[in-house]
Amino acid sequence: GEDVEQSLFLSxxxxxxxxxNCTYTDSSSTYLYWYKQEPGAGLxxxxxxxxxxxxxxxxxxxxxxxxxxxxxxxxIADTQTGDSAIYFCAETGGSYIPTFxxxxxxxxxx
Amino acid sequence: GAGVSQSPSNKVTEKGKDVELRCxxxxxxxxLYWYRQSLGQGLEFLIYFQGNSAPDKSGLPxxxxxxxxxxxxxxxxxxxxxxxxxxxxxxxxxxxxGETTYNSPLHFGNGTRLTVT
Numbered sequence: 001g002e003d004v005e006q007s008l009f010l011s012x013x014x015x016x017x018x019x020x021n022c023t024y025t026d027s028s029s030t031y032l033y034w035y036k037q038e039p040g041a042g043l044x045x046x047x048x049x050x051x052x053x054x055x056x057x058x059x060x061x062x063x064x065x066x067x068x069x070x071x072x073x074x075x076i077a078d079t080q081t082g083d084s085a086i087y088f089c090a091e092t093g094g095s096y097i098p099t100f101x102x103x104x105x106x107x108x109x110x
Numbered sequence: 111g112a113g114v115s116q117s118p119s120n121k122v123t124e125k126g127k128d129v130e131l132r133c134x135x136x137x138x139x140x141x142l143y144w145y146r147q148s149l150g151q152g153l154e155f156l157i158y159f160q161g162n163s164a165p166d167k168s169g170l171p172x173x174x175x176x177x178x179x180x181x182x183x184x185x186x187x188x189x190x191x192x193x194x195x196x197x198x199x200x201x202x203x204x205x206x207x208g209e210t211t212y213n214s215p216l217h218f219g220n221g222t223r224l225t226v227t
Binding site: 035040041042043044045048088099101103 | 153
């Protein structure tokens with residue numbers, strides 16, 4: 001089946017930029033998503049990008065897509081302690097059922 | 111408006127007992143999903159409902175798991191004869207995803223944490 005891979009942990013200092021990376025295998029992916037999960041809560045959509053785009057910026061968030069390499073990244077500028085959470089990459093291809101990565105735990109140190 | 115509501119938020123049960131988990135999706139959302147989140151395992155797809163179509167049950171791990179969706183709204187996930195490996199957080203999500211809204215994201219509930227002792 002299709003697969004989405006992410007590193008499990010990222011630790012940054014408050015004020016620095018965070019970059020969370022994701023790779024996927026489905027060449028027919030149409031939409032790619034980033035979700036955020038805070039402790040004890042469900043996943044919340046952060047942003048998404050359509051496969052014909054290379055970049056999308058939304059305030060402190062920048063999403064980069066390299067479709068050739070099937071690589072997606074999420075950059076968070078000026079990372080704050082409130083950004084500490086688990087970040088999930090997800091993709092949809094020919095199915096209505098998104099495939100999620102295992103999530104990257106972002107830890108922000110003061 | 112109200113988001114996706116799941117109940118109970120926590121459930122502790124003894125091995126071998128049956129459990130029912132409930133999901134109340136966002137009103138008007140035709141698509142409903144169940145996922146399971148185990149520690150360090152990410153999100154595992156279980157089942158997908160879309161309108162009146164037959165559900166996609168391809169993710170159910172065994173015949174002990176079943177789900178139904180009544181009246182195109184509320185859904186119940188049932189686990190029979192629970193085992194310790196069933197312990198996880200069960201997440202429900204809904205979406206207006208469909209033939210013409212294929213970019214609609216999923217809206218998740220806060221999940222039910224199931225512990226099988």
